[in-house]
Amino acid sequence: MKLPSLRDVATEARLLLIGIPVFLWTMIPIYHMFLFAISPKEDAFSGKLWPDHPTLHNFEIVFKQQHYFLRDFYVQFWNSTLIAAAVGVLTLFIATAAAFSISRLKVPGGRIVLNLALFTYFIPAAFLAVPMYRTMGNYGLLNNHWSLILAMVTIASPYAIWVLKQASDKLPVELDEAAVMDGATTLQIFRLVYLPLMMPSLVAIGTYAVLLAWNEYLYAFLLLSNDREITLPVALGNFLAADDSPWELLMTTGFIYALPPAAVYYAFRRYMVGGLTAGAVKS
């Protein structure tokens, strides 16, 4: 075995000098959350780096809904799931149809619609939140899940359309022509040629929309307020209303809430990195 040269060791040491702080910086807030989740209250509040008596008791309290703040945990979890799923499906439907129409059918005015969508994408979502809140009030949708679903679809679809349009432009036009020669109708081309070829981008966009909706806090807390209608992040925010918030339970619930999106992200990472970064910034 060849011994590493002094120069190699120095390079490795310099890389570690960056790598270790990066690791600590990334993990500390997440580790802190995990630490609270497995600590009894006394240990959590005493600033220990590892609890004297690690326990899963906090998880038991959450799963049995044994606290005032947690009495609707399952309903809220279900609300989050339902809304995220609905946003994913609706965004995919709307954006795929629009991208197919603009990119493959070359619908008149498609370019303008694409630019309008792109414009919406760049307007910060928090700025649209104020008028959106009033609009949902005018439509009579406040405290209704549809208000959050429709708001999130509005926010997710511009980017979705844009990425899907870029991806469909890359499909060879000969495919459509061949299908037309074989007598395929427009809908058959959409269903049998277009959708299968677009699958990787569709997975990426579906994941994007689901994660966006699951993670959303601002719109959720503006549009929903009833304890049995709100999503998990709003419930987490409500913990802060009390002076003696049970932080160990808040962190436990937060940990449970953070697991599904992290799992989804890592499961679809292959698609996400390819599909999203390619579209996110075109140099």
Place this chain on the structure above:
Amino acid sequence: MAITLSGDQALPGPPLSSRLTPAQVWGIILLAPYLLVFLAFVVYPVCYGLWLARAPANYVALYNDPIFARAAVNTLIFLVIGINIKMLIALLLSGFFAQQRTWIKWLSVIFILPWAVPSIPTILSVRFMLNPEWGVINHLIFSFTGDDGPNWLNDPTVALSMAIGVHIWKSLPFWTLILITGRLAISHDLFEAAEVDGASWWQKFRYITWPSMQTLYVTCTLLSMIWTLGDFNSVYLLTGGGPADLTHVLSTLGIRYLRLDQLSLAMASIVCAMPFVLPLVYFMMKRLSR
């Protein structure tokens, strides 16, 4: 004028449906769902909001509100200082993560975590770490020095810096990832040639990496600035705008006015940001729709 009712296609001015091919009809039908969403949830709210903010009195009230001025300054600090620090770190880290090492591959998988997990629990986790009495940071300061640590979030400058820190923690992985893609697109031959010529680390960066990445870098910086204008969570969940409403940014200020039932002020504060936002948006659209 020909009688189009007869259905004679040869006459001028045939009905709309016959001028469109079936594919175009389908195009319109398939585009309709998005157009409906756009009209109902973008056009209508924006017009309604602008109508609410029409009275000049709103802008006088904003001008006289010290919290608004403070929020505007905070937003500028957040964008100009915060984002530039973030992008600079992202640029450096993209070089680090582009190194071919197994352990760096694994670290990059972990590094993406802040981006992959929702921001609410992690920001609240940081918030408790900074708690002056029970937070782990002040516990550590006490056990090492015997002194009480500072009341972190009670000082507006420190609190705003912490909010910027939380923002960087959350979005650094995303921008690093984008810059890594940009870096990996540079031909490796260039670096090998530079190596042969004995170029230093800095020369390689200055004459190879930077020229091929500067467009991407500037685009990313501008895009991040636009999006950070809408970063509500980092400030709201960490400081809540406090102490004494001194750490608000424009996005949390709008919601504050909304909570105080001053909707027209909320809209007016957003309208005030438009002269800065719209040129950036226009510039970005030019760049992306090339």
